[in-house]
Amino acid sequence: MSTNALPTQSTDFPGWYGEVVRRADLAENSAVRGAMVIKPYGYAIWEAIQRALDHRIKATGHENFYFPLFVPASLLAQEGELVEGFAPEVAVVTEAGGKRLEEPLAVRPTSEALIWSTYARWVQSYRDLPLLYNQWANVVRWELRPRLFLRTSEFLWQEGHTAHETEAEAVAETLTILHDVYADTLENVLAIPVLRGRKSESERFPGAVETYTLEALMRDGKALQAATSHYLGQGFARTFDVHFTGRDGVEQHPYATSWGASTRLVGALVMAHGDDRGLRLPPLVAPQQVMIVPIYHETDQADVLHAAAAIRDELGAAGVRVRLDDRADYRPGFKFNEWELKGAPVRIELGSRDLAAGTVTVARRDTGEKHQIPLPRVGTEIGELLSDIQTSLFRVALHDQERRTLSNPDGYQEMIEYLREAGGFVAASWCGSGECEARVKDECSATIRCLPLVEQPERSNTCICCGREAAQSAVWAQAY
RNA sequence: CGGGACGUGGCGCAGCCUGGUAGCGCACUCGCUUUGGGAGCGAGGGGUCGCCAGUUCGAAUCUGGCCGUCCCGACCA
Structure with missing residues (x-):
């Protein structure tokens, strides 16, 4: 334990974050680049988060199971969008037992492929549905720029994988998880206020029809994606040949969801509440x-x-x-x-x-x-x-988030300048085009964090970027 | 993978330019005194200076190569 003062948040936020994580005994770097050792104090916080999530996952009707770490590389490759999205960050085992493997094994970056290829055997009839399962697991994504808790090459999380008879039921499931499991945990346990919304196409999970997200504002004005819940449609069922006979006697594919929250939430806790003296835990x-x-x-x-x-x-x-x-x-x-x-x-x-x-x-x-x-x-x-203290931390964070949200800026330039210095969220109307999205990113590196589920009351009907007709509002921010 | 910086006791650093027996702060061990906002004094222990090669009587220091880490970008829970 050093006796020196911490770097201050206002002058060196990344330095402050690293020092707090290290000196509060949350975690440290390991011998493997990007993989962290979670120390007892940090793990105890994670366990509290786990308990809160697990309780809500079970209260909404889900059961836990466990699937293995390794996925045959060929299986992972079957889902086109998934493999395309994750290929650069997948670690592959090519040798084991002293021999070169005939079939390389991917270390799971996420488990949809393995789980859905197994669901093929579990589902025959509409009577077998829904499947409402979750697992607590580690996954590996070979990140280029790791950062303790926020982006590590191995991280702990829960991933839920459900299968449903109808689209409506699957979509409802996705939203139940978003609201009753994730948002409830974030706001009422971690005391972190969140924006709830959909992802734009470019930010969507590979293979998803719709990705729902919770976005939280950190004390340096940058956003952190706190949890995601995906409606996957029938794509995975088709790819992995999962089908059942419906009530009408017709063969059909179930509808899928998947959803996850990770040890990143420990980092969220640090950055959402911490001050110049260190951590402030709810x-x-x-x-x-x-x-x-x-x-x-x-x-x-x-x-x-x-x-x-x-x-x-x-x-x-x-x-x-x-x-x-x-x-x-x-x-x-x-x-x-x-x-x-x-x-x-x-x-x-x-x-x-x-x-x-x-x-x-x-x-x-x-x-x-x-x-x-x-x-x-x-x-x-x-x-x-x-x-x-629990409610006060939430109220202060909520007030801060509202104060740092620029709603309906007067013009494009105002928005860009605000985003460039990571002032917080900007809520503005958007035409929905990828060009406008890319242009903003290009000019200030901010991205659309979400298309909020609750519309802005006084929304302009023209796009902040191009002036064309805008059908929706979007929330931008610099993000972790 | 591009741009920058850096590798020296557990942690943070100085020494390198100008080669000559490795030093400081914190931490650690022992003792005494202390305890209302990071205690003081005294005594100790711990480092093949990232790795490999080269130059030299002699390399932490000079040269070349390699490895690794951190920061800034593109990717991302």
């Missing part, structure tokens, strides 16, 4: 919600530690994730800084002054405020404080 995902720091002298050490342990036990019994930092080798000031860096939502300071007054000192990480509360009220007030 209580619902914080490995430690309350840290108790005892402050004592030789003479009162036993009393202070005894009282601190009692508070720990009381809060623990009430279901709070609480820890007493009784390390003797570190002084209180060091612990304050360390737990602020690691984002613990609440700190309780307890010293002889507090004992004498019958209080504890409580500091909240999000605002930095400190105040005293009477010992008997600790149980109830800490619970309220944690839920207050």
Whole structure:
């Protein structure tokens, strides 16, 4: 643990991010380029995210299963769009058991091919549908520019793969996942407000008919795709020969969806809430919600530690994730800084002054405020404080996102300048042409993050780029 | 793959230009004193200077090649 101050967000956001990830003990680089070691503290955050997602995935009727890491390369190659989209980043095993393999094995970049080739055996009748399955897995994509959590060559995620009898049911599934699983987790657990929308054609998942996305704004004004849910139509069913006899006795192909969210969400958490002192974790995902720091002298050490342990036990019994930092080798000031860096939502300071007054000192990480509360009220007030911090982090982030969204800019030039300096989101009307999309990207490297599901109330009816008639609004931003 | 920078104890760096027995801060170990916002003093341990070759009496330092990392672009959860 270094004692130096962090780089500041305003002067060096990438440097700040890297230092926070490293010094808060979230993750570090490994011997393999682009592959990261997730350390216990970072993994605990991921586990909290996993729990939240898994709970919602199951609550919406899905079951977990597991498919293997390797996919015969020929199988992966069967789906034209998929292979085209992923070919550059697929890792392939050509040798195993000391011999060259007759058939190379791809390390999955995503599992549609393997799963759908298997679904062919699982589906015979409409009575076998729907298939509502999910897996927690690792996937490998050989990224050119890796970045801890945001883009690593191996990452952890969940990928859902469902098969449905009708198109309407599959589309409804895609949206259920988007809203009830992903957006609910992002906003109510991670406290990160999201824009919900469709992807433009150029940003769509390879092989998808429609890709739905959640876009979150980071504190440097850049957007992060937080989760995606794809309606895949019947393409994969056709490619992998999945068919069933329908209610009408006619042979037909099921409709597919797939959807995923990854360890990237840990990075989202860092960049959406972190400040110049480090991480600010929403209580619902914080490995430690309350840290108790005892402050004592030789003479009162036993009393202070005894009282601190009692508070720990009381809060623990009430279901709070609480820890007493009784390390003797570190002084209180060091612990304050360390737990602020690691984002613990609440700190309780307890010293002889507090004992004498019958209080504890409580500091909240999000605002930095400190105040005293009477010992008997600790149980109830800490619970309220944690839920207050949870909603407050969301409200602050939402306000920030609204403040940084430029809606209906006066002209194209204003939009480009705003995007160029990563001011945030720009919402404007778009004609739908790839040329306009490419032109913006060319001029300021910003992309269409989504075509929002909720239309802008005062939308202009001409395209911000070309002035032609515009059928929809789009949201642009620089993106990770 | 293009453009830039850099490889020296665990981490961050100086030394290189002008070759001569490898140094600083943090971290680590031991001791004492400390503890309400990153403790102080003292004593220690740890590095074939990215790799290979060359020049030289002698290379962290000069030369050539290779490897790797980071930052900026194109690709991307």
